[in-house]
Amino acid sequence: MFAEGISMSSLMAFLTLLAIASTNGRFILRETAVFDGGAHNVFLDIEGATFLPDGSWIVADKLAFRILSLTSSGTATSSAGGRGRAAGQFMGPGPITAFGDTVVVADFASPRIQIFSRNLWFRNTFLAPGPVFNLQFDGKGKLWVGGHGLHVTSFLARYDLQGNELLHIEPNHSTGDLFKDVFRFVVSRNGKIALVYQTQNVVEIWNTDGSFVRSFEIPHLPSCSVTHPLEGIDSPSALNVPDEPIFRDIAIDPRDQIYILAEGYTPHPLQDVYVCTADGTLISTIMLPQKAWSIWFSPDGFLFAVTGNRDVVRKYAISFH
Amino acid sequence: MEQPRKNNLTLPHMTLRFIWSVLLRISGGIFLVAGGAKAFVFMGFVQSVGTLLHTSTVIPFIAAVVVITVEVSAGAALLLTSRVRPATTALAILTGIFLWFLYPAVALNHPVVCNCFGILPYSLSNKMELLLDLTLFNFFFLTAILWHRPTVNPRPSSYGSMVFTGVIVIIIASMEAGLVHVVLSTPEGSSDSRFVFPALAFAESQAPLYAANAAQPRMLMLLDFPDFSCHLCFEDFLNLSDSLNALPILAREVRVVALLRQEGSQHLVGGNRLQRWSQETGLSYPVFFVPDSLLPRPTYHKSMVVIFNGQKQILFRADVPMGHEAIEQAMRLLR
Numbered sequence: 327m328f329a330e331g332i333s334m335s336s337l338m339a340f341l342t343l344l345a346i347a348s349t350n351g352r353f354i355l356r357e358t359a360v361f362d363g364g365a366h367n368v369f370l371d372i373e374g375a376t377f378l379p380d381g382s383w384i385v386a387d388k389l390a391f392r393i394l395s396l397t398s399s400g401t402a403t404s405s406a407g408g409r410g411r412a413a414g415q416f417m418g419p420g421p422i423t424a425f426g427d428t429v430v431v432a433d434f435a436s437p438r439i440q441i442f443s444r445n446l447w448f449r450n451t452f453l454a455p456g457p458v459f460n461l462q463f464d465g466k467g468k469l470w471v472g473g474h475g476l477h478v479t480s481f482l483a484r485y486d487l488q489g490n491e492l493l494h495i496e497p498n499h500s501t502g503d504l505f506k507d508v509f510r511f512v513v514s515r516n517g518k519i520a521l522v523y524q525t526q527n528v529v530e531i532w533n534t535d536g537s538f539v540r541s542f543e544i545p546h547l548p549s550c551s552v553t554h555p556l557e558g559i560d561s562p563s564a565l566n567v568p569d570e571p572i573f574r575d576i577a578i579d580p581r582d583q584i585y586i587l588a589e590g591y592t593p594h595p596l597q598d599v600y601v602c603t604a605d606g607t608l609i610s611t612i613m614l615p616q617k618a619w620s621i622w623f624s625p626d627g628f629l630f631a632v633t634g635n636r637d638v639v640r641k642y643a644i645s646f647h
Numbered sequence: 648m649e650q651p652r653k654n655n656l657t658l659p660h661m662t663l664r665f666i667w668s669v670l671l672r673i674s675g676g677i678f679l680v681a682g683g684a685k686a687f688v689f690m691g692f693v694q695s696v697g698t699l700l701h702t703s704t705v706i707p708f709i710a711a712v713v714v715i716t717v718e719v720s721a722g723a724a725l726l727l728t729s730r731v732r733p734a735t736t737a738l739a740i741l742t743g744i745f746l747w748f749l750y751p752a753v754a755l756n757h758p759v760v761c762n763c764f765g766i767l768p769y770s771l772s773n774k775m776e777l778l779l780d781l782t783l784f785n786f787f788f789l790t791a792i793l794w795h796r797p798t799v800n801p802r803p804s805s806y807g808s809m810v811f812t813g814v815i816v817i818i819i820a821s822m823e824a825g826l827v828h829v830v831l832s833t834p835e836g837s838s839d840s841r842f843v844f845p846a847l848a849f850a851e852s853q854a855p856l857y858a859a860n861a862a863q864p865r866m867l868m869l870l871d872f873p874d875f876s877c878h879l880c881f882e883d884f885l886n887l888s889d890s891l892n893a894l895p896i897l898a899r900e901v902r903v904v905a906l907l908r909q910e911g912s913q914h915l916v917g918g919n920r921l922q923r924w925s926q927e928t929g930l931s932y933p934v935f936f937v938p939d940s941l942l943p944r945p946t947y948h949k950s951m952v953v954i955f956n957g958q959k960q961i962l963f964r965a966d967v968p969m970g971h972e973a974i975e976q977a978m979r980l981l982r
Contacts (some may be wrong), residue, residue: 370924371914389914390927409885409929417882435878457878635914 352647353601353612358628359641361400368394368402369637373434374422377624378444385639386419388434393419395446400639406446414440414448425463428487432458432471439471441487452489455481464513464534468492472511472521480507482521482532493536497521499528505568506550512578512622518604520584524571525551529586531604542606547572547591570595575620579644580627583609587621616640668728671735671790674783675725678738682718685711697976699748717741731794739787742780749777750826781823788819839964842947843867846906846937847955853935856901862957864980866891868905869942872912874950874967883968885928887952890978892931898981899931906937908947954980 363369371389378384381398392407393416407416420434428449429442435457441449458473459480469487474480479500484493500507511521518539519532527547531539543549551568570590577585585599592598596617601610618631618640629642685692689711696714697707717737724734753773792812850867851858857865868887875881891899907915915921916936925934954963954977963980965973 370920370927389924392927409927417885418878434881635916637914 353610354645354647355612355615355629355642356645357615357640358643359400361396361639361641362634363402363637369639371636372619372632372639373418373420373636374620375622375630375632375639376422376424376429378424378429379426383624384422384424384429384446386422386431388418388420391416391418393422393429393431393442393446395444404446406442406448411438413451414442416440421458421461423462423469425467425469428463428467430461430463430469430487432461437473439485439489450488452485454483454485459508460510462511462513464517464519465515466534468534470511470513470519470534472509474504474507478502480509482511482519484534495532495536497530498538498541499523499526499530505553505566508571510573510576512576512584514578514582514604515580516582518578518582520576520578520604522573522576522586524573524589525568527572529576529584529602529606531606539604540606542602544586544588544600544602545608547588551590574618575622577621577623577629579623579629580625585612585621585623585629587614587618610646612644614642667790667794670786671725671728671731674738674786675722675727675734677722678718679722679726682715682722685715685718689715694976694979697979714741732791735787735790735794739784739791742784742787745780746777746784746826749773749780753777777826781826785823792816839946839951839953840961842942843869843953843961844959845941847953847959849937849941850904850906850935854901854904854933857904857933860901861959863902864957864962865955866903866977866981867953867955868903868950869937869947869953870905870907870950870967871910871942871947872907872915877968880950880968883970883974884950886971887967887969887974887977888928888930888932890974891981892929894978894981896931900933902981903932905930905932905934906942907934908939908942909936910939912936952977 369385369390370387372385373388374386376384382403383396383398385394385396387394390407391409392405394405395403397403406414407419409415409417411417416431416433417436417438418434419431420436421432423430424444427444429444429446430439431442432439432454437454437456437458438451439454439458439461440451443449454471454473455475456473458471460473461469461471463469464484469485470482471485472480472482479496479502481500482495482497483491485491497507497509506523506525508524509521510524511519513519513534517534519534521530521532522528527543527549528541529543530541533539551570551572553566553568555566572589572591574587574589574596576587579585582604584602584604586602587596588598588600589595594613596619597614599612599614599621600608601612602608614631614633616631616633618633619636620632622630624630624641627644629644631640631642632638633640692715693707693711696710700707700710718741721734721737721741724730725738846869847867851861870884875884891903907921909916915924921934921936950967952963952965952967952969953961956962963977965977969977
């Protein structure tokens with residue numbers, strides 16, 4: 327039954343892709359660079375990456391417990407971290423963002439947020455109310471943190487770099503169920519926040535002043551992931567866990583078009599990217615050449631994707647025909 | 648004036664009583680020896696009790712003292728057929744408690760090592776131990792109810808006490824019937840053991856030093872990398888690894904092996920990636936990929952830690968996340 331439901335969703339999504347391709351223009355991807363760490367296997371498990379103003383970038387390698395600074399051509403220049411809970415160490419660096427001279431990293435699924443300089447020197451640390459899903463600076467250098475406030479609903483909040491909460495948003499479709507509430511978000515240059523739930527087919531648009539704009543869903547994908555009781559738990563109140571996420575990641579290009587990487591229920595899991603505008607119009611789809619685990623845009627409009635075994639970053643130029 | 652008779656038992660009664668006394672002496676002797684044998688490996692028995700109680704506080708120590716004291720004193724009393732009713736009552740309670748712990752071990756297929764015979768070279772499967780304890784429980788329970796000294800004028804039982812005793816016997820008999828049904832319907836060998844022991848053999852084939860130290864307690868980790876998407880599980884695994892790092896080098900490098908399922912950990916396949924991950928994570932024990940067929944789903948569904956004793960019996964088993972107490976307990980077993 328579930329399988330039939332999933333197949334039907336995939337079929338509808340496939341037809342949607344065909345319809346979009348025939349009625350709208352197409353986004354053409356062209357791979358321009360591959361960063362695989364070379365022969366030294368620099369990356370073990372890329373969980374996130376961010377750009378610095380000079381074009382260099384910093385990668386959070388979760389399983390290597392470190393962050394690496396790379397030149398624009400992908401050569402590693404320095405690193406920081408090591409496993410541990412001391413200042414500057416990680417239990418698995420995850421979400422990462424940068425603005426000006428500041429780099430901010432959260433431990434994977436942890437409330438701990440650490441601030442570094444662009445030279446990867448540790449500055450300070452603070453704790454969010456719960457595990458951090460994602461974090462990002464907006465165009466004015468304000469830090470936005472999305473996470474789950476354990477035992478309550480999820481949150482999207484703006485912080486200063488000392489950890490003081492300046493603005494708190496409770497996403498509209500947050501339920502209190504951790505599995506349903508996990509989301510990814512991205513902040514555009516002009517002050518819009520696009521948030522997508524991983525197991526709910528919902529995209530929410532917010533202004534950075536905390537006002538809600540709208541929510542919409544991606545057509546022909548299921549409204550939420552199929553869930554099943556957690557194996558091995560005999561309790562009648564056993565956790566229901568999602569079979570697989572609907573969406574994996576979200577990115578926004580310099581023209582404020584939203585790119586949503588789909589994971590399950592789509593014809594090409596981890597390859598189909600649904601492109602829509604902030605008003606909810608689905609304008610196109612892209613099929614990435616390789617499966618991707620996360621996507622983001624550089625300030626100059628190149629699309630980056632973590633591919634392979636989460637150890638290769640590919641850079642794509644996008645053109646519209 | 649009628650002379651009191653010294654004994655009003657008939658021959659069949661005397662024969663039955665003789666057999667009963669012999670059985671009491673034999674069972675008393677068994678408990679006396681078993682209790683004494685436990686005293687010789689007292690700390691090992693404390694650890695076994697701690698494993699059963701899932702605690703490492705002073706409680707297992709006290710429980711071990713109580714068990715040994717009861718077994719030795721009640722066993723001696725039965726051997727001498729002295730104070731039979733208090734002794735059999737105590738042993739009925741004790742075997743009842745044993746049954747309480749053995750039942751889930753058998754029904755849920757989570758074998759436990761009870762060190763029931765201390766230093767003696769005897770070991771029974773949990774199922775056999777449960778059936779033996781069930782037999783002993785019935786024997787002691789009935790003895791505690793029915794045994795009385797031969798007297799000149801035995802006091803007749805009241806109707807009320809007979810009804811009460813009958814009801815208790817029926818209740819216990821019905822509970823035992825359910826217990827026996829579960830035991831008999833449980834296949835021999837645990838569901839875990841269907842993959843744990845093949846995995847152990849695989850670990851031994853990969854790590855000769857691990858195989859060479861089979862006479863000592865050894866830890867086997869069966870890891871499913873996707874479990875580490877759960878931060879709690881990953882931190883627990885790191886805490887366990889840190890605790891192992893604190894052990895003497897021989898204990899952690901030759902008596903601990905981790906097997907990693909390939910499904911879900913493709914990003915560690917190839918080149919020296921697994922070794923790099925192991926090194927970056929600070930793991931001081933060998934880690935190997937294991938063919939997924941050796942840890943088949945759904946029987947295997949969660950990362951787990953197993954400790955074997957020198958007879959390759961499962962001394963300890965816990966799913967990840969284990970928690971601080973279980974990690975401490977595992978470390979004590981490995982030391």
